[in-house]
Amino acid sequence: MNESQLRKELENRLEKPGRIFTYDRQKESLRIENEETGKGIDVALSGIVAKWHVQKEKAIDEVVYYVEEAIEVMGKEQRVAGSERKVYPVIRSTSFPTESEDGITLMTDEHTAETRIYYALDLGNTYRLLDEDLIKKDGLDPKEIREMARFNVRSLPADMKKDTVAGNDFFFLNTNDGYDASRILNEKFLQEKADQIEGDMAVAVPHQDVLIIADIRNETGYDILAQMTMGFFADGNVPITALSFIYENGKLDPIFILGKNRKKDQ
Incomplete structure (x- = not known):
C-alpha cells in the first residue's frame, strides 16, 4: 500500500454527510473536516503506510477509530470546571505544535531538550489538549490546573513488567491508558526506581503508550536499549522520541547511543 491507496481507503471509510477531505501533497497528509464547524483533524499518511506493512488492516482500523472519536469530541463543548480530576499532563516531542488548528496557544511547560x-482533559476514549483561554473561561487558575494534573498522574498505577537481556534489566509500563509516558513526570516513582537500580538508570518514552526504565550494567545494555526504543518509536500511534535519557540526581539528560559509545545531548 502507498499514500495514494491509503488516502482513498481512509476517505471511503470516513465518508459521511457534511465531511470534507483535503489532501496536502507536500506534507502527505489528509485533513478530515466538519463542513459546518470548520474543525477537523490532519492525518500524516506516510507513517501509517509504514505501520500498514507490519500491522496490515489493524493500522488503518486504529486511525479510523481515533479520527471518528476526535471529530465527535470536536462537535461538543468541553468544560474543565468540575472535571479537574480528569486533567493529566501528556508528554510530546518538542516538534509537536504549540498551537491548536484554530491558532490558540496550548498550555505547555518545558521538560527536556x-x-x-x-x-489534556480526559474524555474517555479520547482527550482534548488544553489552552489557558479555556481554563480561564471556566474561572480556573492555570497554575492550580497544572498542580492538579501532576497530582492526578501520581495517582495512576505504575506496575511494570521486567525483562532481563544480556545482564541488563528492562522495565516496561504499557497500560494503554494514554498516559504511560506521562508517568515520567512522577518524581517519586522515578526516585523509587533509582533506589533499586544497580547500574546506570536510563529512561525512555518512545511513544505515549509506553515507559521504559532500564538498569544498564554493561555497554551491551545501551545498544539493546537503543534498538528497543527505536522499535517502539516506529510502532507508536503518537511517537515522542527515539532517544533515551540518563536519570541522575533527579534530572533527565538525553543521550545518543552509537554502537559502544554514548554521549549526552548538550
Missing part, C-alpha cells in the same frame, strides 16, 4: 509537557 527532546520533550515538552502538554495538558
Whole structure:
C-alpha cells in the first residue's frame, strides 16, 4: 500500500454527510473536516503506510477509530470546571505544535531538550489538549490546573513488567491508558526506581503508550536499549522520541547511543 491507496481507503471509510477531505501533497497528509464547524483533524499518511506493512488492516482500523472519536469530541463543548480530576499532563516531542488548528496557544511547560509537557482533559476514549483561554473561561487558575494534573498522574498505577537481556534489566509500563509516558513526570516513582537500580538508570518514552526504565550494567545494555526504543518509536500511534535519557540526581539528560559509545545531548 502507498499514500495514494491509503488516502482513498481512509476517505471511503470516513465518508459521511457534511465531511470534507483535503489532501496536502507536500506534507502527505489528509485533513478530515466538519463542513459546518470548520474543525477537523490532519492525518500524516506516510507513517501509517509504514505501520500498514507490519500491522496490515489493524493500522488503518486504529486511525479510523481515533479520527471518528476526535471529530465527535470536536462537535461538543468541553468544560474543565468540575472535571479537574480528569486533567493529566501528556508528554510530546518538542516538534509537536504549540498551537491548536484554530491558532490558540496550548498550555505547555518545558521538560527536556527532546520533550515538552502538554495538558489534556480526559474524555474517555479520547482527550482534548488544553489552552489557558479555556481554563480561564471556566474561572480556573492555570497554575492550580497544572498542580492538579501532576497530582492526578501520581495517582495512576505504575506496575511494570521486567525483562532481563544480556545482564541488563528492562522495565516496561504499557497500560494503554494514554498516559504511560506521562508517568515520567512522577518524581517519586522515578526516585523509587533509582533506589533499586544497580547500574546506570536510563529512561525512555518512545511513544505515549509506553515507559521504559532500564538498569544498564554493561555497554551491551545501551545498544539493546537503543534498538528497543527505536522499535517502539516506529510502532507508536503518537511517537515522542527515539532517544533515551540518563536519570541522575533527579534530572533527565538525553543521550545518543552509537554502537559502544554514548554521549549526552548538550
